[in-house]
Amino acid sequence: MFSMLDPSQITAAATRIAPHIRHTPMIGIEPGALGLEYPIQFKLEHTQVTGSFKVRGAFNNLLSREVPEAGVVAASGGNHGAAVAYAATKLGHKSKIFVPKAIAKEEKLRRMRAFGGEVILTDGSVADCMTQYADHAAETGALAVHPYDTAPTLAGQGTVAKEIEEQLDGLDTIMVAVGGGGLIGGIAAWFGERVNVVSVETEGTNTLARSQKEGPDIDVSASGISAGSLGGPALGALPYEIVMERVKDTIVLPDAEVYTAARRLWEATRLTGEPGAATALAALTSGAYTPAPDERVAVLLCGGNAEVDWFTG
Template sequence: MSVGPVTRDDVVRAAETIRGRVRRTPLLDGSDIAPRLSLKAELFQHGGSFKARGVTNRLAAMTAGERERGVAGASAGNHAIALAWGAAGEGLDSLVFSWSGASTFKLDRASALGARIDMEADDPSDAFARLEEHLERSGATLVHPFDDPLVMAGQGTVGLEILEDAPGVDVVVVPVGGGGLIGGIAAAVAPRGVRVVGVEPEGSAALLRGLEAGEPVPVAPETIASGLDAPFAGTRALQVCAAAGVEVVTVTDAQIAEAMRRLYAEAKLACEPAAAAGVAAVLAGAVEGDSIVAVVSGGNVGPEIASDILAGR
């Protein structure tokens, strides 16, 4: 099966590149939450999310000249943390463009790791525009949060680990923002006959709209799941997901909050709202299978937001 611009071979190569640099995260029993459910605990990754995988693979491909000019990206938080962590480990200058309303908890973590943060943008689209202007002026290397083949391949290593730990898996359920994670996972597991289901908040359905249109469609995200608020789904992710037959379902913010509470209470996973989206779809009956793995994609959430959701406020 061909899955477009990122192939299974790309993901296998990425796994070799990042081996020993990122954590191999555990696959946990989730049957207390739903029958036949397992949980891929990416919240235990360096930086608290799967993003470290893609960043590590992208930085490994940089030339000496690129390293001198530093790296830059745009992010609401998780990619910022991963880029700051990866750049610090490589001794690189890093600049992240974010926007008003983004998670101060996540951006403070990125800043503490050494990234410079630009908060002048009003929204995600403006942040990406400011990023493009900076790249043209500075010659810095773009480390895109999702629409980059090396980033996607690195993120797809989550899928390889799932296949190793759950060889009987028939469905992998993935929270979706810009589509880099689900694109990489689809490239890794779809050629092995595994269904991939993407889950988006109703208020931020960029992948669903993009697949319907056959091209990226700008959206104005409105959701409690700040990690899933990309302003569009990446072109490469759309190509991979279309070729792999990825299915997409949406869930409400209330369903995400309930899934987050269930993960905290029953699996003892202190995840962020975005990471609970896959489990939300399973609990809602939107995903069925004989062996389901839901990716719990990250654990970076401010204490005020977490306490409000866990308390049902």
């Protein structure tokens, strides 16, 4: 059905990127912790080499496509940019990252620069930033590494689902925070009908929920605590195709629930993640999703590139 992305591409990506990424752990949390009456599993992707899942797609792009002398270019609120910068530097390429000034976070800017990326802050919306990044690629010949709308990106992100299935036998449901759809698209493409993939967004970053109601041609002006993690202006065309077929449960939450989830995560486990990671957990801590008896549930903690005390204010 998905001619542009199937599990064989994800399997190939997993082999391709394996020497360059971490095989991140999973931990089980007992009933009673987090204020929940049931156990859950966490996939600790925020412990990935660049602090988020994005490095999977970045390496798959750079290892499966020819990189020109002009290097690579990306547009990002932070995690994708850090991943592309890291992958480019490790593979001997130069990188330029366009970042919307309106949602730029200093912690993520530091990460991108530390990994060797040249950061260009842009005025206007996320969509404006995407236009400038695309223009730069056209003008210079640099390889454009899209954050969520190419098959190499989705196949790379989908490797986290393959990894989860190898680590955890019999998963029923997984909570996934959504921005432009690259992560949830890759995960849903891998799991197919085997696992219920639940989309979780904030009211200020509700690209998937709006796309399901209004179609793919939208322009979300990201706002709120998760904008720097989940601030895509719209779902990509490929993620949209997959999501419309495979993702049935869509949850949208206020920022207050994200803060609550992050505080509970810290109190129960001494783990911290960025707002995007807490957004996925908030589907459960808010009560927006209540598992059935014996339903085996996992939460993907997708990234950790934020000030460690962001949720304490």
